[in-house]
Amino acid sequence: HVCAAYDSLVQKIGKKPRVVYMTPQGYTFNQKMAQDFAKEDDLVILCGHYEGIDERALERIVTDYVSIGDYVLTGGELPAMVVIDTVSRLVPGVLHNSESAETESFENGLLEYPQYTRPEVFEGKKVPDVLLSGHHANVEKWRLEKSIERTKKYRPDLYEEYCRKQSGT
Numbered sequence: 268h269v270c271a272a273y274d275s276l277v278q279k280i281g282k283k284p285r286v287v288y289m290t291p292q293g294y295t296f297n298q299k300m301a302q303d304f305a306k307e308d309d310l311v312i313l314c315g316h317y318e319g320i321d322e323r324a325l326e327r328i329v330t331d332y333v334s335i336g337d338y339v340l341t342g343g344e345l346p347a348m349v350v351i352d353t354v355s356r357l358v359p360g361v362l363h364n365s366e367s368a369e370t371e372s373f374e375n376g377l378l379e380y381p382q383y384t385r386p387e388v389f390e391g392k393k394v395p396d397v398l399l400s401g402h403h404a405n406v407e408k409w410r411l412e413k414s415i416e417r418t419k420k421y422r423p424d425l426y427e428e429y430c431r432k433q434s435g436t
């Protein structure tokens with residue numbers, strides 16, 4: 268059935284589409300892969316359920332083996348939705364301008380800085396003064412510092428890569 272569906276699609280679009288198979292045995296999904304997938308005019312996301320899909324079908328049609336993380340789900344549907352969400356928001360015109368800026372913050376290879384909204388004081392805790400200062404350079408400096416601090420704590424792998432790139436090695 269999977270190959271029959273694939274073959275009918277190839278006939279319809281006149282070319283072999285990129286086929287992403289969601290599986291714990293795949294490369295770990297990340298923003299760079301999402302950016303790459305977002306360039307495709309067509310993207311097929313193949314989901315297994317329970318045991319997965321016969322290897323012979325996979326060998327014939329899959330171009331990318333992708334995992335959303337090291338845990339086992341019942342089916343590939345939720346992983347497919349993760350890919351759809353992260354990829355679609357990168358397609359021009361899908362997001363409003365205000366939302367698309369969020370994508371920038373992760374692209375520097377660091378985790379995003381803390382977000383603050385209103386009110387200025389919540390349960391006795393103030394929004395950091397620098398964020399209210401209107402001094403954009405200082406705000407950006409604070410955001411970078413917080414991103415580095417957070418990345419160092421939660422993702423030493425990303426932090427190491429960031430330092431390596433900063434030192435040009």
Ligand code: 4FV
Pocket residue numbers: 289290291315316317318319320333334335336337338339340341342343346
């Ligand atoms: C999975 C993951 C995942 C394994 C057996 C579906 C399930 C069933 N997919 N990242 N983690 N898939 O657990 O992508 O076929």
